[in-house]
Amino acid sequence: MATFNRPLVPSFLQKLDDMLLRNYPAIWQTRAHLVLYYSVLVAAAIFGLSFISYGNAKDDSSVTGMVTFTILISLLGLVIWVIYLLRFNVFKRFGQWRSTDSLLAYFFFTLCVAAIISICFIPSAVQTMRANQQYGNEEVVQDINEINRTACLLEYDILDLAWRPDTCRLISKWEENAVRVTVVDTTAEEIIKKENNYTKIDTNDYRRRMSETDSVVKLTDSLFIFYSVPDYLFVNSYNADEYTREKLLSSAQIYRTYLKTRPNPDRAVLLARLQALASKWAAPGHSYNDNYTITSMEENYTVRIRKKYQLGAADYGIENVVDKKYEWKNDGGAYYRLIWYFTLTITLLLFIYRHSTTRTFFLSILTAVLLSILTGLMMLGGGGGSNGESFYIFLVFYYLLFGVISLVIFTSRSRSVTQGIALNLFTFLTPFMPLVIASVYVISKRYAYLRNRTIEGSVYYGMPEDFDSGPVYQLAELAGPVLFIILLQFLIRKLYRKWQAAPEQ
Amino acid sequence: MSTSSHAEILGYLNHGDTELAVRRVLDYCLDTGQDELIREAIRLSQGYHQAAEIGPLPASFTEQALSLIEKAAGTGHANPVPQALITANQVAKTYTGGNFSLKPISFSLHTGQVLGVVGENGNGKTTLLRCVAGQLSLDGGQVDYHLLRKPDYYDIKNHIAFIPQRIPRWYGLLKDNLHFSAAISGMHDSKNDLMVEFMLERLNLSRFAHLTWNQISSGYRTRFEIARILLQRPRLLILDEPLANLDINAQQTILTDLVFMARAAHNPMGIILSSQQLHEVEKVADTVVFIKDGNCLYSTNDKAEKITSTAIEFETTADRDSIKALFGDTPVTMQFNGGFYTIETAALNGSEILTILVNANVPLTYYRDITYSTKRFF
Numbered sequence: 001m002a003t004f005n006r007p008l009v010p011s012f013l014q015k016l017d018d019m020l021l022r023n024y025p026a027i028w029q030t031r032a033h034l035v036l037y038y039s040v041l042v043a044a045a046i047f048g049l050s051f052i053s054y055g056n057a058k059d060d061s062s063v064t065g066m067v068t069f070t071i072l073i074s075l076l077g078l079v080i081w082v083i084y085l086l087r088f089n090v091f092k093r094f095g096q097w098r099s100t101d102s103l104l105a106y107f108f109f110t111l112c113v114a115a116i117i118s119i120c121f122i123p124s125a126v127q128t129m130r131a132n133q134q135y136g137n138e139e140v141v142q143d144i145n146e147i148n149r150t151a152c153l154l155e156y157d158i159l160d161l162a163w164r165p166d167t168c169r170l171i172s173k174w175e176e177n178a179v180r181v182t183v184v185d186t187t188a189e190e191i192i193k194k195e196n197n198y199t200k201i202d203t204n205d206y207r208r209r210m211s212e213t214d215s216v217v218k219l220t221d222s223l224f225i226f227y228s229v230p231d232y233l234f235v236n237s238y239n240a241d242e243y244t245r246e247k248l249l250s251s252a253q254i255y256r257t258y259l260k261t262r263p264n265p266d267r268a269v270l271l272a273r274l275q276a277l278a279s280k281w282a283a284p285g286h287s288y289n290d291n292y293t294i295t296s297m298e299e300n301y302t303v304r305i306r307k308k309y310q311l312g313a314a315d316y317g318i319e320n321v322v323d324k325k326y327e328w329k330n331d332g333g334a335y336y337r338l339i340w341y342f343t344l345t346i347t348l349l350l351f352i353y354r355h356s357t358t359r360t361f362f363l364s365i366l367t368a369v370l371l372s373i374l375t376g377l378m379m380l381g382g383g384g385g386s387n388g389e390s391f392y393i394f395l396v397f398y399y400l401l402f403g404v405i406s407l408v409i410f411t412s413r414s415r416s417v418t419q420g421i422a423l424n425l426f427t428f429l430t431p432f433m434p435l436v437i438a439s440v441y442v443i444s445k446r447y448a449y450l451r452n453r454t455i456e457g458s459v460y461y462g463m464p465e466d467f468d469s470g471p472v473y474q475l476a477e478l479a480g481p482v483l484f485i486i487l488l489q490f491l492i493r494k495l496y497r498k499w500q501a502a503p504e505q
Numbered sequence: 506m507s508t509s510s511h512a513e514i515l516g517y518l519n520h521g522d523t524e525l526a527v528r529r530v531l532d533y534c535l536d537t538g539q540d541e542l543i544r545e546a547i548r549l550s551q552g553y554h555q556a557a558e559i560g561p562l563p564a565s566f567t568e569q570a571l572s573l574i575e576k577a578a579g580t581g582h583a584n585p586v587p588q589a590l591i592t593a594n595q596v597a598k599t600y601t602g603g604n605f606s607l608k609p610i611s612f613s614l615h616t617g618q619v620l621g622v623v624g625e626n627g628n629g630k631t632t633l634l635r636c637v638a639g640q641l642s643l644d645g646g647q648v649d650y651h652l653l654r655k656p657d658y659y660d661i662k663n664h665i666a667f668i669p670q671r672i673p674r675w676y677g678l679l680k681d682n683l684h685f686s687a688a689i690s691g692m693h694d695s696k697n698d699l700m701v702e703f704m705l706e707r708l709n710l711s712r713f714a715h716l717t718w719n720q721i722s723s724g725y726r727t728r729f730e731i732a733r734i735l736l737q738r739p740r741l742l743i744l745d746e747p748l749a750n751l752d753i754n755a756q757q758t759i760l761t762d763l764v765f766m767a768r769a770a771h772n773p774m775g776i777i778l779s780s781q782q783l784h785e786v787e788k789v790a791d792t793v794v795f796i797k798d799g800n801c802l803y804s805t806n807d808k809a810e811k812i813t814s815t816a817i818e819f820e821t822t823a824d825r826d827s828i829k830a831l832f833g834d835t836p837v838t839m840q841f842n843g844g845f846y847t848i849e850t851a852a853l854n855g856s857e858i859l860t861i862l863v864n865a866n867v868p869l870t871y872y873r874d875i876t877y878s879t880k881r882f883f
Binding site for chain 2: 084414497
């Protein structure tokens, strides 16, 4: 008697398969247990491979190649699973399905798709993990500060110690006109105005400069001298101190703390320490000229110091480490959203296919494409609105239309393709509708704000300062799945059940 | 079932119809509803099939079978009482844009009964079956499902099993599909295993259970589909041309099995089947309806009203004139279709015609009285 054995399936999984088949057919038919098991195996392999590959966090990130490889693997897994699901399409068989089976199936579809898609993010996660293993957050900041400080102390004689002034006049269009007719009574201002060597700045620029400047001298209410310190940062990394207690020293802080008075360091000790740090952080195979001579050919003190102590390689190494360490902290939100929305879309398509007929499923896709084209044409003809609000309003209209047509299924005596298409599209749009409505709401707030600003006589584009659209969208992102789950359990499931069972014409 | 079935099985055993006896022992034990007896019956059947492969059955086999049916008889289960299952009243269907119409047809069916639908291809058999199965909307008439109260179409389709002529392909292991069907019919855990094992053994499919769809012949596919459907315990089983892919022995076996199962106490059901195999269908069906061009021309229920003459068909090497001469002045209508002769007459019955032919030493290779058969309408 021939038997069929799946590769790498241990006995416990076979027992689980048997148990699910006999007791929980709704879960068994999703093949979630096999998908999750194979996903774990593949994830472990990818993890191992990545762990070995990303041994040195100072290296250039080579994650792209590995991610491409894992995307192909995930795609392969997804295709195999989907083909299996589409072929073993038993979910539409009539039987004693439990009322929660549709929900359960949807949940396990989501789990499977998320597991398969998440594999693509393993190389990046391992890279971050390895960087965190090798270098502490505080350690990076301390070393950057020490390198910069030490280099300054060792090379005090060649440093540029003069602060650069920039005289600025805070001015607006109204004020500018006024200045032309107003007699200026401040001597300093008069002199500067005569020489015409100040920079005109508006309020925004003024605020930015005030927050960034190393020092400022206020001459009058509208006249300022902003001072900036020469650059004493030979190695630096953007955001390296975002998650640390110790902060990166700015050039001004280095100047004030170490360079204000002539230092008298133990040069031998400092030199040894600087060389050790430079060596510690030097990116393998990175030459000094890699990233410096592009912008500056002249041998200023910065170039000379970086060249002398090989700090370019160290800077590059630190940059790589910091990039890797904080990749998930900085971009994690985007990654999670990527996983979620890919998962949501694929799961919805799978779910709809499994509950619909093949013909109706593909006709639904065709309808969606045709409606998109039609909507685009209508928006072109009628104007889409500067914020795309017409598009969102069209979506709301379509959603309501599909919903109404779907509800007709309850009273219909036969199965119609139109109702099936409407139900499929209604189901697909449901989890996105809160986002659409949130977008309409945010746009309406913007317009209301614009109207108010226009009344005040100033054209302003943007959002009211006391309104943060972030929480609105976050709420909508949460509301989408919740709405879908509620409708799935209490409406969509019943509609599909009714539609499937209805006789054909 | 108790006494008559008991005697029936004993008769099969005494006359050496062991395979049939084993199948009936399985049915008998299933009707008791006792898992242990069903298990014993499965073991008996497995033992029979293993022994049959090797050689003659051991002497103990009959004793085991007798012991088992004695135990089953001891449970005292009774024959099921036929229940009204379905009434189709003036069911009619016209395809949109098509040129075919199924004219109003009425019939009714009880549990334990078999309704045969016969007719040439393209005359509306499948349309009628699909209308009854709730797969096609009706343009006229109505179908009442007596065992369901205010059913929606999901209930109806859960109540009815429809096996189309072209069975959709199965994916995965055959056995897994059976377990799945049992599971969605509410059979879980050991009950699921027991019923799948039973059905495999009952339809003699155990040795194919671990194969896939591609590895079995079309005949076995039909049998597996029947096994799957039976696991779902439908109350009405509708089969569209189920005999098309079966060899002559399998046709007989499947038909008799279906009749046995329809009348079982375990899950008494009605059966509607369409087929071109007129004689096989007529043998098992309680009622046969003949459909031509969408019209129900004849139902065996109406035979007393509609049949006024005898019709026989036979095959012989004798020439037409000599046969015609045998009937002298008796008014008979004789036709020859190139293969066999058909004689229709209101003056003689089937036995009298056969007597005339035999007495005249007409060399007969085939003879059948088709007076009440739908065959005469083809």
